[in-house]
Amino acid sequence: MTSRDATIELKLTEADAAAVRVDARRAGSGSVQPGSGRTNLFDLSRIELEDFFEQTLGEKRYRAHQVMKWIHHRHVTDFNGMTDLGKALRAKLEQHAHVHAPLVVFDKASTDGTHKWLLGMDPKNAIEAVYIPDKGRGTLCVSSQVGCALNCQFCSTATQGFNRNLSTAEIIGQVWVAARHLGNVPHQQRKLTNVVMMGMGEPLANFDNVVRAMSIMRDDLGYGLANKRVTLSTAGMVPMIDKLGELSDVSLAVSLHAPTDELRSELVPLNKKYPIEVLMDACVRYALRKPGTSVTFEYTLMKGVNDQPQHARELVQLMRAFDRAVQMKGAAKINLIPFNPFPGTRFERPTDVAIRTFQKLLNEAGMIAPVRRTRGDDIDAACGQLKGQVMDRTRRQAEFRKRLGGQGVDDAA
Numbered sequence: 001m002t003s004r005d006a007t008i009e010l011k012l013t014e015a016d017a018a019a020v021r022v023d024a025r026r027a028g029s030g031s032v033q034p035g036s037g038r039t040n041l042f043d044l045s046r047i048e049l050e051d052f053f054e055q056t057l058g059e060k061r062y063r064a065h066q067v068m069k070w071i072h073h074r075h076v077t078d079f080n081g082m083t084d085l086g087k088a089l090r091a092k093l094e095q096h097a098h099v100h101a102p103l104v105v106f107d108k109a110s111t112d113g114t115h116k117w118l119l120g121m122d123p124k125n126a127i128e129a130v131y132i133p134d135k136g137r138g139t140l141c142v143s144s145q146v147g148c149a150l151n152c153q154f155c156s157t158a159t160q161g162f163n164r165n166l167s168t169a170e171i172i173g174q175v176w177v178a179a180r181h182l183g184n185v186p187h188q189q190r191k192l193t194n195v196v197m198m199g200m201g202e203p204l205a206n207f208d209n210v211v212r213a214m215s216i217m218r219d220d221l222g223y224g225l226a227n228k229r230v231t232l233s234t235a236g237m238v239p240m241i242d243k244l245g246e247l248s249d250v251s252l253a254v255s256l257h258a259p260t261d262e263l264r265s266e267l268v269p270l271n272k273k274y275p276i277e278v279l280m281d282a283c284v285r286y287a288l289r290k291p292g293t294s295v296t297f298e299y300t301l302m303k304g305v306n307d308q309p310q311h312a313r314e315l316v317q318l319m320r321a322f323d324r325a326v327q328m329k330g331a332a333k334i335n336l337i338p339f340n341p342f343p344g345t346r347f348e349r350p351t352d353v354a355i356r357t358f359q360k361l362l363n364e365a366g367m368i369a370p371v372r373r374t375r376g377d378d379i380d381a382a383c384g385q386l387k388g389q390v391m392d393r394t395r396r397q398a399e400f401r402k403r404l405g406g407q408g409v410d411d412a413a
């Protein structure tokens with residue numbers, strides 16, 4: 001994140017501010033604008049929307065399907081534009097509901113086709129979403145929280161502190177904004193083929209809203225994505241991995257970043273609560289629910305920290321143990337991510353030679369371990385660089401700024 005972006009103020013007009021104002025209920029289901037008493041339909045899964053039509057509007061349940069298509073396939077949010085609905089129903093909808101998308105504060109396109117949005121979630125907070133086109137696919141990286149409380153040491157988001165969970169509407173709203181921009185039409189003109197919950201925040205710490213949003217992503221009346229094309233990435237909230245396995249069938253990615261507890265506890269403090277063995281057991285349980293399930297382990301390579309041959313060998317042992325436990329060769333996939341530096345960080349990106357050497361050691365041991373290409377670094381959209389604008393409630397920003405001051409960096413957080 002550049003210092004210009006990092007210090008951007010949310011200059012909202014009064015009307016904008018009113019439009020994005022939220023009340024305390026917003027972090028739960030069914031966000032409502034204060035005083036309006038109206039339900040934001042972005043907050044509702046298919047079944048909840050059917051219930052809403054039946055119980056609140058006194059309408060047939062199938063009517064909900066028409067409205068979902070208008071919202072998610074045609075990107076229409078004004079009920080008057082939903083022309084196959086009768087006038088009386090449109091009036092009823094107007095009275096009880098609205099479709100409120102996040103405010104696009106700004107968006108930027110990279111020369112490599114990557115696109116980043118800064119989305120205002122309320123007058124003080126904004127998050128980032130990034131679209132990454134590639135051969136035959138288009139992946140949207142979505143945020144789940146305003147900031148993050150987990151404090152992973154190498155993460156730019158962590159330096160921003162934490163404010164709150166995003167509502168379902170705020171999560172699915174990111175997908176809607178990107179889909180509208182891309183002219184995405186599920187099953188016809190598909191530009192959005194994958195969604196990864198890898199933006200700001202720990203998705204499993206905002207479980208209900210994330211699971212509901214992912215159900216809309218996978219619904220044919222939503223964004224029609226196959227289960228395996230929606231990926232949830234976690235730092236390792238073990239009980240929630242088990243809960244996710246009971247309720248959902250999305251792809252699981254785990255931010256591993258170190259092969260030993262000693263090192264991982266330093267990089268990912270959550271490891272002190274759920275050490276590697278406990279985490280790997282949870283991953284095995286997740287994979288064993290359904291034959292053929294693999295789990296991706298993300299490994300951010302940091303110079304002199306976790307990029308040595310010894311680390312590669314230890315990682316191989318860990319991955320082999322996983323494959324054995326789920327009785328499937330290649331069940332553990334490793335994603336190598338060269339560290340993307342940000343102002344004030346103490347970590348560095350390894351040299352290309354060191355990255356290739358690490359990868360080679362894994363490949364020679366039979367591991368699939370692609371190195372993730374850096375995308376969108378000219379617009380600060382690369383992996384680990386998302387920061388948005390967070391009204392910190394944890395005092396972490398203040399501590400980070402103090403630390404930076406000591407390093408002679410004046411404007412980085």
Ligand code: SF4
Pocket residue numbers: 148149150151152155156157158199200201202234235255
């Ligand atoms: S890496 Fe993920 S879980 Fe860790 S602090 Fe950053 S956003 Fe939170």
